[in-house]
Amino acid sequence: DTQNQFDADALTLNRFVMANTHDHDLVILMNAIATSCKLITSAVQRAGVAKLYGLAGEVNSTGDDQKKLDVLSNDMMINALVNSGVCAVLVSEENEEPIIVPPGRSGKFCVAFDPLDGSSNIDCNVSVGTIFSVYERRPGSNGTVEDLLRNGGSCLCAGYVAYSSAVEMVFTFKGGDVHGFCLDSTIGEFVHTRNKMVFPEDGGKRIYSANEGNSIHWDQPIKDAVELFKSGEKAYAARYVGSMVADIHRTILYGGIYLYPADNKSPKGKLRLLYEGIPMAMIIEQAGGIASTGMFEGKIQSVIDLVPDAIHAKCPIIMGGKRDVQVVYDQYKKAG
Ligand code: AHG
Numbered sequence: 573d574t575q576n577q578f579d580a581d582a583l584t585l586n587r588f589v590m591a592n593t594h595d596h597d598l599v600i601l602m603n604a605i606a607t608s609c610k611l612i613t614s615a616v617q618r619a620g621v622a623k624l625y626g627l628a629g630e631v632n633s634t635g636d637d638q639k640k641l642d643v644l645s646n647d648m649m650i651n652a653l654v655n656s657g658v659c660a661v662l663v664s665e666e667n668e669e670p671i672i673v674p675p676g677r678s679g680k681f682c683v684a685f686d687p688l689d690g691s692s693n694i695d696c697n698v699s700v701g702t703i704f705s706v707y708e709r710r711p712g713s714n715g716t717v718e719d720l721l722r723n724g725g726s727c728l729c730a731g732y733v734a735y736s737s738a739v740e741m742v743f744t745f746k747g748g749d750v751h752g753f754c755l756d757s758t759i760g761e762f763v764h765t766r767n768k769m770v771f772p773e774d775g776g777k778r779i780y781s782a783n784e785g786n787s788i789h790w791d792q793p794i795k796d797a798v799e800l801f802k803s804g805e806k807a808y809a810a811r812y813v814g815s816m817v818a819d820i821h822r823t824i825l826y827g828g829i830y831l832y833p834a835d836n837k838s839p840k841g842k843l844r845l846l847y848e849g850i851p852m853a854m855i856i857e858q859a860g861g862i863a864s865t866g867m868f869e870g871k872i873q874s875v876i877d878l879v880p881d882a883i884h885a886k887c888p889i890i891m892g893g894k895r896d897v898q899v900v901y902d903q904y905k906k907a908g
Pocket residue numbers: 636665686688689690691692783814815816817819842
């Protein structure tokens with residue numbers, strides 16, 4: 573009925589954060605992150621008309637060719653976070669070095685982010701994203717990279733934003749439930765739209781998601797697991813956007829498994845631990861899934877337990893519902 577089309581009591585992201593923390597600085601931080609994601613939304617949606625397609629001409633520290641929109645999104649996040657007054661250290665995919673916030677504007681948070689995820693999809697208007705993880709300075713520290721080079725257990729909260737047919741932020745506090753907020757462009761606010769997101773109880777849709785073009789480089793158990801997905805009684809569908817945010821978002825909502833494993837070409841995988849691996853692992857696990865490295869440096873590890881040895885350290889990723897990650901574990905067991 574028409575009465576309900578206007579919510580006089582909208583649970584905005586801002587209100588949700590205020591209701592779930594007593595830390596006013598965290599409210600300010602999340603407000604700054606949300607603002608930068610609205611700016612990025614505008615840039616992504618106007619990329620064609622604003623002539624923002626194409627390369628910026630530089631290569632970042634993990635070897636990616638930077639797109640104009642990578643650089644712009646990065647500037648938007650850095651400006652919002654530095655000026656929030658609550659950040660000490662920022663680590664971005666697009667900055668070789670960490671950003672140490674000058675004393676006058678420094679605060680207690682350390683934020684790692686991937687300002688624009690899936691940048692190979694920009695120029696054809698396919699879904700892209702933003703990923704962030706938030707830490708607090710260790711006691712006595714004025715803010716150094718060491719405050720971020722800790723395992724995922726130290727992460728206070730994490731989230732991602734999908735810029736897609738709708739713009740949606742998925743966010744969780746450490747140890748809490750996972751919530752979804754859609755950007756309502758008529759009010760310019762993220763509004764709570766998904767309560768306590770969890771993987772489908774029965775495992776959900778049978779979907780595997782990997783860049784299978786790399787399969788000749790995979791180890792045998794990964795090859796075998798994917799073969800099993802394809803040849804099982806109930807064959808799996810393949811879905812791969814090539815933007816981690818979009819692929820993970822679908823995996824949580826529909827079920828399935830996402831793999832970017834270590835292989836003999838990239839022994840540490842491709843994805844970056846601080847601003848891709850850990851935040852996504854935290855969200856996946858708090859939604860009832862598993863975030864594993866697969867076989868990595870001789871053992872199967874939890875992504876959340878890894879300690880980055882550098883800000884741009886990489887990690888292999890095998891994430892998804894329990895039913896499907898178990899198939900991979902079984903193949904490792906069989907291989908001995
Ligand atoms: P980014 O665009 O932030 O550099 O991230 C790219 C990542 C991730 O989004 C995606 O899942 C993966 O790289 C795609 O890699 P391939 O092109 O090798 O499949």
